[in-house]
Amino acid sequence: MGTMTEATINGLFMGSLYGLIAVGLSLVFGVMKVVNFAHGSLLTICMYAVYYLVMKANWNSYLTPILVVPLLFIFGYVVQSKIINPVLKREFELGGGHAVILLTVGMMLVMENLCLLFFGAYYKVAQVPISSLTLNIGNIVISVPRMIAGIVSVILIFLLYAFLNKTDMGKAIRATGQDREAVRLMGINDFKIYNISFGICFIMLTLAAALMIPMYYVHPSAGKIFELRSFVIVVLGGLGSLNGAFLGGIIIGLIESVTAQFLSATTAEFLIFLVFILVLLLKPNGLLGKK
Amino acid sequence: MNEKNIIAKLRYPSYYIPALAILILIFFPFLTNNEYIVQVGIMVLLFAVMGSGWNIIAGFGGQLSLGHAAFVGIGAYVSTLLFVYLDLTPWIGMLVGAVVSAIFGVIVGYPCFKLKGAYYALATIAYGELVRIFIQNTNQIGPIDLKGAQGILLPIKGHSWFWFQFDTKAPYYYIALVMMFLAILLCYKIKNSKFGYYLAAIGDNQDAAASLGVDSSRMKVYAAAISSFVMGIAGTFYAQFLLYIGPQSLLVDTFSTEIALVGIIGGAEVMGPIIGAFLLTPISEATRILLGGRFIGVHLVVYGAILMAVITYAPSGILPYLKKVYYKFLALLGDPQYQDYRTIKAPAKGLGGGIK
Amino acid sequence: MSLLETQKLTIKFGGLTAVDAVDMSVEKGEIVGLIGPNGAGKTTLFNMLTGVYQPTSGTIIFKGGTLTKLNPTKVSRLGIGRTFQIVKPFQLMTVLENVMIGSFSKTNSMAVAEKKALEVMDFVGLTSVKSIQARNLTLAHKKRIELARALATEPELILLDEVMAGLNPTEVNEVIDVIRKINSQKKITIILVEHVMQAVMALSQRIYVLNSGKKIAEGVPTDVANNPEVIKAYLGGGYTHAAS
Ligand SMILES: Nc1ncnc2c1ncn2[C@@H]1O[C@H](COP(=O)(O)OP(=O)(O)O)[C@@H](O)[C@H]1O
Ligand SMILES: [Mg+2]
Numbered sequence: 001m002g003t004m005t006e007a008t009i010n011g012l013f014m015g016s017l018y019g020l021i022a023v024g025l026s027l028v029f030g031v032m033k034v035v036n037f038a039h040g041s042l043l044t045i046c047m048y049a050v051y052y053l054v055m056k057a058n059w060n061s062y063l064t065p066i067l068v069v070p071l072l073f074i075f076g077y078v079v080q081s082k083i084i085n086p087v088l089k090r091e092f093e094l095g096g097g098h099a100v101i102l103l104t105v106g107m108m109l110v111m112e113n114l115c116l117l118f119f120g121a122y123y124k125v126a127q128v129p130i131s132s133l134t135l136n137i138g139n140i141v142i143s144v145p146r147m148i149a150g151i152v153s154v155i156l157i158f159l160l161y162a163f164l165n166k167t168d169m170g171k172a173i174r175a176t177g178q179d180r181e182a183v184r185l186m187g188i189n190d191f192k193i194y195n196i197s198f199g200i201c202f203i204m205l206t207l208a209a210a211l212m213i214p215m216y217y218v219h220p221s222a223g224k225i226f227e228l229r230s231f232v233i234v235v236l237g238g239l240g241s242l243n244g245a246f247l248g249g250i251i252i253g254l255i256e257s258v259t260a261q262f263l264s265a266t267t268a269e270f271l272i273f274l275v276f277i278l279v280l281l282l283k284p285n286g287l288l289g290k291k
Numbered sequence: 292m293n294e295k296n297i298i299a300k301l302r303y304p305s306y307y308i309p310a311l312a313i314l315i316l317i318f319f320p321f322l323t324n325n326e327y328i329v330q331v332g333i334m335v336l337l338f339a340v341m342g343s344g345w346n347i348i349a350g351f352g353g354q355l356s357l358g359h360a361a362f363v364g365i366g367a368y369v370s371t372l373l374f375v376y377l378d379l380t381p382w383i384g385m386l387v388g389a390v391v392s393a394i395f396g397v398i399v400g401y402p403c404f405k406l407k408g409a410y411y412a413l414a415t416i417a418y419g420e421l422v423r424i425f426i427q428n429t430n431q432i433g434p435i436d437l438k439g440a441q442g443i444l445l446p447i448k449g450h451s452w453f454w455f456q457f458d459t460k461a462p463y464y465y466i467a468l469v470m471m472f473l474a475i476l477l478c479y480k481i482k483n484s485k486f487g488y489y490l491a492a493i494g495d496n497q498d499a500a501a502s503l504g505v506d507s508s509r510m511k512v513y514a515a516a517i518s519s520f521v522m523g524i525a526g527t528f529y530a531q532f533l534l535y536i537g538p539q540s541l542l543v544d545t546f547s548t549e550i551a552l553v554g555i556i557g558g559a560e561v562m563g564p565i566i567g568a569f570l571l572t573p574i575s576e577a578t579r580i581l582l583g584g585r586f587i588g589v590h591l592v593v594y595g596a597i598l599m600a601v602i603t604y605a606p607s608g609i610l611p612y613l614k615k616v617y618y619k620f621l622a623l624l625g626d627p628q629y630q631d632y633r634t635i636k637a638p639a640k641g642l643g644g645g646i647k
Numbered sequence: 648m649s650l651l652e653t654q655k656l657t658i659k660f661g662g663l664t665a666v667d668a669v670d671m672s673v674e675k676g677e678i679v680g681l682i683g684p685n686g687a688g689k690t691t692l693f694n695m696l697t698g699v700y701q702p703t704s705g706t707i708i709f710k711g712g713t714l715t716k717l718n719p720t721k722v723s724r725l726g727i728g729r730t731f732q733i734v735k736p737f738q739l740m741t742v743l744e745n746v747m748i749g750s751f752s753k754t755n756s757m758a759v760a761e762k763k764a765l766e767v768m769d770f771v772g773l774t775s776v777k778s779i780q781a782r783n784l785t786l787a788h789k790k791r792i793e794l795a796r797a798l799a800t801e802p803e804l805i806l807l808d809e810v811m812a813g814l815n816p817t818e819v820n821e822v823i824d825v826i827r828k829i830n831s832q833k834k835i836t837i838i839l840v841e842h843v844m845q846a847v848m849a850l851s852q853r854i855y856v857l858n859s860g861k862k863i864a865e866g867v868p869t870d871v872a873n874n875p876e877v878i879k880a881y882l883g884g885g886y887t888h889a890a891s
Pocket of ligand 2: 689
């Protein structure tokens with residue numbers, strides 16, 4: 001019985017971290033209808049940034065966002081405005097749907113393999129005191145960094161949700177996602193909103209990276225596994241829906257942790273993609289998405 | 292046109308340049324003693340074939356597939372297993388593998404084809420990953436040793452055409468060359484037919500196509516079958532040439548991406564993937580040979596950068612620009628038919644001119 | 648027997664009844680106008696006739712057989728062509744290639760399809776731009792491409808959805824001539840959705856008027872133009888100039 005409870009708790013914590021990673025992907029899709037195939041490599045970059053601050057400058061991983069968040073927000077803003085927007089404009093004009101996807105595939109290849117070139121293929125691990133800390137309750141063992149990641153992720157997703165619903169900027173972002181023509185008529189620059197949204201996606205990824213560094217290896221394709229998870233999660237929850245991303249994260253976290261505990265990690269992996277393809281085929285708008 | 296006529300026409304650059312190119316391709320293995328260079332040539336031809344196969348469904352039909360490695364893998368595994376266990380000649384194995392691959396292409400394609408844009412691309416990634424995870428973790432199916440993550444080393448059964456095994460690289464080169472010419476012919480036939488026009492219409496605007504009586508699902512299923520058949524053929528060649536197949540090399544998503552890039556960067560025309568392969572594959576082979584295993588994948592920085600540049604500045608691929616330069620070159624060499632191109636500004640455009 | 652007949656044709660989107668129990672019938676060889684303020688349900692009606700939407704209730708009968716439950720491909724093959732209000736040309740194809748997609752519906756041969764396409768393009772006046780990619784053309788040309796494409800399928804009935812919207816007066820007059828020719832020379836029956844009243848009045852033998860999904864009037868142009876309910880609907884819809 002203990003193992004089931006443990007697997008469930010782990011699954012919930014992992015799931016909300018997955019949700020945090022996926023939420024940026026969903027936001028970007030919701031606002032500009034772009035599936036970002038570079039999402040995982042963006043996470044990798046965030047992880048390297050946090051890793052080097054922790055290892056070279058001895059920062060506490062959880063404090064790194066103070067510096068990394070503004071830097072990567074600006075990076076995201078510039079990438080969107082200089083690289084993605086020009087292609088997005090043409091795509092709107094022609095009514096296509098592949099150009100931006102392929103652009104992000106190109107970005108993914110460049111970033112992932114630049115990391116390989118600069119940082120090497122080696123697995124880097126930030127061994128910090130908290131990494132091996134565990135909490136024992138009865139016969140249940142919980143890893144402390146995982147618990148922190150789980151709980152903080154929930155809070156962060158909630159904050160993003162509040163930002164999008166309560167602030168003027170947040171409302172403008174949501175409105176742009178619903179009808180960019182209308183928003184433009186109201187005098188809002190839709191492409192600027194895209195820049196900001198992509199920047200926010202980076203903020204969420206940086207925060208996730210800070211939570212992950214105490215427990216995950218960093219390597220050039222560290223983000224890839226999370227990217228594939230994120231695709232599954234956002235499709236499951238409904239592309240563009242933040243609640244959906246959270247719910248999807250929890251479902252995938254639970255599937256993964258419970259299946260891995262009782263069957264095998266491979267079965268979990270297989271099952272996740274099976275769920276993915278079934279959802280795509282049977283309910284492409286996701287569990288929470290509009291019909 | 293009679294023989295004498297063709298020979299007479301060889302006076303013109305627009306005839307003798309392609310003739311020269313074909314001659315170079317044919318005598319290429321004799322032009323160098325370096326086995327590495329012939330190997331690069333073979334990989335270029337193989338990628339040209341795979342890119343052409345991908346192009347049928349993705350370039351002509353606009354269905355962006357990022358999971359085509361699965362079809363190469365299925366062709367390779369089927370023919371290899373038949374070769375290892377039943378001593379079947381790979382020539383027949385190749386056909387069996389291609390048919391199995393085509394059937395798989397139709398089975399996974401059919402339900403996915405109702406998905407549009409990014410959703411379709413995501414679904415292709417998903418089935419690509421499912422195939423990889425399945426093979427990677429299956430060591431045994433009944434009496435058959437699939438060898439899972441370890442992959443299968445093909446035994447040497449004798450250097451002969453029957454076993455598709457040779458002690459020099461030249462025969463592999465010629466097989467790949469013939470495969471490439473057949474792929475070009477196939478694509479040319481498709482592109483210049485009602486089927487090709489219909490595919491282009493579907494890729495461009497499915498609703499408009501339907502309003503003109505085009506049956507999208509049926510066209511896509513045909514295209515998927517042909518496309519995965521070609522990939523299956525390429526898979527057998529891959530296995531026989533490299534003598535090793537494994538999920539980590541043959542079924543990974545980067546392999547799918549490389550196949551797609553050859554087609555995208557070249558352009559959605561018949562010669563697009565051919566140009567793409569001649570441009571890209573030497574980069575990957577050169578980095579692999581020069582940098583060795585430590586930096587596997589570094590060529591993808593270059594691929595990625597070229598892809599981004601193509602998407603941003605040349606969404607119809609590189610081919611239209613090359614054509615423009617080539618026609619101008621012909622004009623400067625004095626070809627009477629191409630004098631108009633001396634001062635031409637825009638590249639020629641038309642049917643299915645690229646990515647939207 | 649009418650060529651096309653709808654009986655109590657209805658479609659609901661959630662709470663909204665976009666088309667509400669519409670009866671209409673079109674005889675072979677007619678030009679029938681279909682008018683009504685924006686949002687009246689005209690395009691939605693076309694979408695049901697062509698199988699894009701399935702009606703919530705009611706039936707569509709074409710040449711004596713029922714169309715309900717057929718998809719757009721099958722409807723097109725039965726002989727109904729259409730244009731789209733929001734144009735959908737094949738952007739990356741040349742004009743000739745666009746029209747050939749239409750002519751392929753009756754032939755498998757490239758040469759025949761091309762010949763047919765060239766004829767149709769000559770008929771609607773597109774010959775001068777035949778080798779230009781559709782994306783590089785003006786709206787007026789794109790609307791003509793749609794018309795030519797649909798004609799090339801050799802339909803018996805053609806549904807034209809605001810083919811004159813956004814055109815200047817000269818272009819409007821040219822299109823009016825083309826539509827007349829389609830009807831008189833090619834003997835194709837036409838249903839015409841149009842806001843350019845002068846055109847509808849001039850072309851149509853009969854007119855149906857929709858408002859909020861309901862049919863509020865039908866008859867010959869002069870009767871419809873003087874129908875108080877029609878005038879009210881248009882005034883309410885902001886089309887002060889429309890019924891004049
Ligand atoms: N797919 C749809 N989903 C929901 N509402 C729709 C849909 N299509 C049309 N409508 C609604 O049906 C009504 C009629 O629209 P439409 O047929 O386009 O009008 P018209 O062509 O007469 O201007 C409008 O209120 C429109 O918003
Ligand atoms: Mg309308």
